Amino acid sequence: MPYHIRVSIDNELRCSFWYQVEMNGPLMIKAEHLKQMLDKADLRVLAFDIETTKAALKFPDARFDFIMMISYIIDGKGFLITNRSIVGDDVQDFEYSPKPEYDVGMFTVFNEPDEKALLDKFFSHIRETKPFIFTSFNGDFFDWPFIRDRCA
Numbered sequence: 001m002p003y004h005i006r007v008s009i010d011n012e013l014r015c016s017f018w019y020q021v022e023m024n025g026p027l028m029i030k031a032e033h034l035k036q037m038l039d040k041a042d043l044r045v046l047a048f049d050i051e052t053t054k055a056a057l058k059f060p061d062a063r064f065d066f067i068m069m070i071s072y073i074i075d076g077k078g079f080l081i082t083n084r085s086i087v088g089d090d091v092q093d094f095e096y097s098p099k100p101e102y103d104v105g106m107f108t109v110f111n112e113p114d115e116k117a118l119l120d121k122f123f124s125h126i127r128e129t130k131p132f133i134f135t136s137f138n139g140d141f142f143d144w145p146f147i148r149d150r151c152a
Contacts, residue, residue: 002140015133016040046131048072050143053086062149066115070122071107074129078107081121085114119151 011031013019018037022030051069052060068086072079082091090111097104112118136143 005140016043043132044075044129045133045135046072046074046126046129047135048139048143049136050146052146060146062146067118067147067150070118072122073104074131076104078104079110079125080107081110081112081118083115083118084111087111115150119147 007013012033013031018034018041020030020032020034021028049071050067051071052067053065054060055065066083066086068083070081078096080091084090091109093109094107095105096107110121112121
């Protein structure tokens with residue numbers, strides 16, 4: 001588990017709460033939860049997942065497998081980026097909500113010609129929307145390392 005996540009868990013630091021933080025240079029000395037501040041911070045959250053190619057009965061390997069799609073939601077708006085060198089046809093915008101309690105609605109689709117263009121589009125959209133929080137199912141141990149390696 002990455003150190004910053006372990007520290008956050010051990011110190012019960014949670015997103016959307018307010019803290020008074022004391023620093024000593026780059027080191028956090030103390031973080032006091034300001035319980036009286038009940039207004040939630042207006043945080044842009046980006047939840048994402050990647051889909052990759054892979055050999056039969058093998059785990060994806062960034063040395064030779066490709067990212068074929070990245071799907072993500074930013075503040076309830078859905079997006080899908082496809083790699084047209086893998087995906088056979090353009091995908092049209094579509095409506096989708098995984099569960100009734102998640103009213104995502106329309107997904108905007110970006111059909112990109114290849115993996116490099118797919119990654120460029122993902123990063124440019126991140127720079128444009130400036131999310132505060134990134135979340136995924138297994139991002140720290142699969143998605144981000146795979147993206148990093150494919151970018152290299």
